[in-house]
Amino acid sequence: MSRLLIGKTVSAALLPSLQNQASLLKEKGVEPVLALIRIGNRLSDVRYQTSIQKRCSSIGITCRPQILPENCRQQDLLRLIRQVNQDMSIHGCLIFRPFPPAFDDALIRASLAPEKDVDGITDASLAGLFTGAPTGYSPCTAAACMEILNHYDIPVKGRDVVVIGSSLVIGRPVAMEFLKREATVTICHIRTKDVGKYCRSADIIVSAAGCRNLVTASMVRPGQTLIDVGINPAENGGICGDVDFSNVSPIVDAITPVPGGVGSVTTAILARHVLEAAEKASRPFLVLGPHPLKMDKRMTAAKRHCPSIS
Structure with a gap:
């Protein structure tokens, strides 16, 4: 009999560091939040959502399920995604796929803000994966496969x-x-x-x-x-x-x-990505470009030579 690569063993090994990361974020006043957008009640989606919510609860991540009816319109889904993008309290978003046949998969994927794309579905995230650029997140299942191999x-x-x-x-x-x-x-x-x-x-x-x-x-x-x-x-x-x-x-x-096998590790990787997104969102914005004081001096000097500058 071959060696069984049990997913629960891998996810259990990841759990303490994820819980610690969530605790550190909460000490800084950051509550990690994952939005779950689902259409209808497809059994596989419902099961996956249940496993995600259990995993997130054990780590300290809040889940906000958003369920649309099976007969919803594409614009209803796009409107919901825009709301998630604009909600600064939400750090990550998982959109259950596949979509209804009449929906435009590429358009919907592109509508999600890349910084909240914790399952690597946007072109920006995939571009980072394919080019090696440190942008976005790898699709969780792909990353879970590598995590299993690393663990064993x-x-x-x-x-x-x-x-x-x-x-x-x-x-x-x-x-x-x-x-x-x-x-x-x-x-x-x-x-x-x-x-x-x-x-x-x-x-x-x-x-x-x-x-x-x-x-x-x-x-x-x-x-x-x-x-x-x-x-x-x-x-x-x-x-x-x-x-x-x-x-x-x-x-x-x-x-x-x-x-x-892979499933339980996938949810752990998803949680890791949410925590990373929350950590990035909690960092103060950096001021890029020239130092503000130096820039003020340059503007003052420029006005002397060209009074029309305001």
Whole structure:
């Protein structure tokens, strides 16, 4: 049997530092607040919101859920996002996706203020991830995958990694996280021929395709680490990942279960991002440019030569 990479163990290790950070902020009079914007009552969204609220409560972060009806208009969502942007007491915002088919995903993502984008959905946040610039936040699930590998001392540098799934939500962001750590990354997608060929050659496999039993025993080998990000309805009414867990887990060296794997770490990373956003918001604004006194002297001198300056 392979080693199980349990998410709760990782999030438990992060909890004390997050609680301490929240306490320090409150000592400075800053109450960390996360807005949760959700449309309708999709079961996966409701479950995720519940887990987020439990995590935030245990750390000391206040959640403010904002629930829109399933038949809401796009302008209702955009209006709510503008309100969150303008509310200085809110430090981070998570918007549940996917949106209704008629909604403009790009427009909605762009409407969120980047400094409050704690789940890395805006173009500004993604640009920071892809260029290496210190702007925005990485998508929480992608960052959670790396946190699990770090916690269990699984090396990444120089390793061959296969990511199954090319979305901007997980696939491409997690690929960039591996590249930053000097891994060699192959992204497989719906048009990839013989995904199993690429998987068998990898040291680490991350499956984020959202397809039950996609990764089978014939696609893996001993010595591998498998991170299962998929969330799919199981036959028993629960949830399962992308991996045929019962047949794959005896072969590979390490694997994340579903449930119990990446999900609980994702909520811890989200909380970390909210605290970082609250910390940034609490810092006094810096005056950039010339010193004010020196600038006044320059303006006085300029007025002597040009009286029309006012």
